Amino acid sequence: MKIWASANQKGGVGKTTTVVCLGGLLAEAGHPTLLVDLDPHGSLTGYLGRDPEGAEGGAYALFQAAAQGRAADAGASIVETGCTGLSLLPARTALATLDRQLGTREGMGLVIARALAGVASRFEFVLIDCPPMLGILMVNALAACERVLIPVQTEYLALHGLDRMVRTLEMVTRARPQPLPALIVPTLFDRRTRASPESLRRLRERYPEQAWRSTIPVDTRFREASRAGVPPSVAYPRARGVEAYRLLLGDLLDGPVPDRAVVVPGGVGTDSASIASQSTRSAAPEMGRQNSGETVSAAGESSHGNGGCK
Ligand SMILES: Nc1ncnc2c1ncn2[C@@H]1O[C@H](COP(=O)(O)OP(=O)(O)O)[C@@H](O)[C@H]1O
Numbered sequence: 001m002k003i004w005a006s007a008n009q010k011g012g013v014g015k016t017t018t019v020v021c022l023g024g025l026l027a028e029a030g031h032p033t034l035l036v037d038l039d040p041h042g043s044l045t046g047y048l049g050r051d052p053e054g055a056e057g058g059a060y061a062l063f064q065a066a067a068q069g070r071a072a073d074a075g076a077s078i079v080e081t082g083c084t085g086l087s088l089l090p091a092r093t094a095l096a097t098l099d100r101q102l103g104t105r106e107g108m109g110l111v112i113a114r115a116l117a118g119v120a121s122r123f124e125f126v127l128i129d130c131p132p133m134l135g136i137l138m139v140n141a142l143a144a145c146e147r148v149l150i151p152v153q154t155e156y157l158a159l160h161g162l163d164r165m166v167r168t169l170e171m172v173t174r175a176r177p178q179p180l181p182a183l184i185v186p187t188l189f190d191r192r193t194r195a196s197p198e199s200l201r202r203l204r205e206r207y208p209e210q211a212w213r214s215t216i217p218v219d220t221r222f223r224e225a226s227r228a229g230v231p232p233s234v235a236y237p238r239a240r241g242v243e244a245y246r247l248l249l250g251d252l253l254d255g256p257v258p259d260r261a262v263v264v265p266g267g268v269g270t271d272s273a274s275i276a277s278q279s280t281r282s283a284a285p286e287m288g289r290q291n292s293g294e295t296v297s298a299a300g301e302s303s304h305g306n307g308g309c310k
């Protein structure tokens with residue numbers, strides 16, 4: 001089972017879209033995939049037709065169980081999405097209260113990693129949608145995953161937010177014996193603007209090793225697919241944006257993608273250091289646990305009308 005996280009402290013950069021689009025492509029290629037919503041806003045949960053206000057269980061129940069010293073049973077919290085091969089561990093808005101409730105408790109950094117280990121035989125892939133803030137949820141995601149995707153909107157000031165995210169990664173993952181490979185995914189690329197090509201050039205200049213070789217274009221079909229409540233690859237298999245994610249998935253499965261952690265050129269910053277050090281302390285002892293590197297075939301071409309979704 002491979003676990004990837006989509007993370008950036010900036011909102012609106014394509015984190016959720018990346019998860020739902022790659023998830024749809026993996027599922028239709030025959031890889032049983034679990035999408036994990038760790039954003040209290042529950043955008044991914046809402047996208048897939050569930051109400052994050054009402055949903056019982058989900059990721060929140062795993063933390064509740066862990067806080068009470070019970071084994072967290074991820075299996076009981078997972079729901080089906082209506083798409084064959086695509087399951088969801090939903091978010092609840094109550095996730096927003098976790099940092100206040102549990103932020104200072106030891107041992108809360110590996111709740112998700114442990115829960116996912118319990119369902120490893122059911123899924124080939126797990127994609128985690130991270131919240132846009134550093135706290136117990138992001139720490140759990142970064143402890144559980146073996147690769148992080150950082151969607152970055154190609155706009156002016158994008159590098160500022162990216163440096164911040166990379167500093168967070170440096171702090172939170174310092175305890176890992178193995179590095180956490182990071183891939184920066186330039187999103188919402190619009191070649192007709194000045195801002196997109198310019199910011200892409202700067203991004204590649206600053207992070208030459210970590211920036212993905214291509215871009216995800218602006219594509220209005222993503223918004224339309226979210227209204228339909230199915231992965232973009234199901235609603236619009238041949239849309240430009242979906243083709244771009246298909247290329248990304250092919251690279252993730254078969255290379256070329258970086259296998260090293262990303263660092264901020266010129267040194268480590270200190271913002272949000274207290275939360276990070278606190279949470280990594282609790283996650284540190286077992287952060288080295290890694291998934292084996294079994295290989296899987298690249299996602300195939302989409303051919304079905306409904307992509308296996310009801
Ligand atoms: N490549 C894209 N082209 C057009 N719209 C996009 C694209 N990626 C995301 N969006 C839209 O932008 C908004 C924010 O994307 P989302 O994935 O929810 O970002 P995040 O999870 O980082 O907050 C959503 O309405 C989504 O449909």
Ligand SMILES: [Mg+2]
Nearest residue numbers: 015016039043
């Ligand atoms: Mg989101």
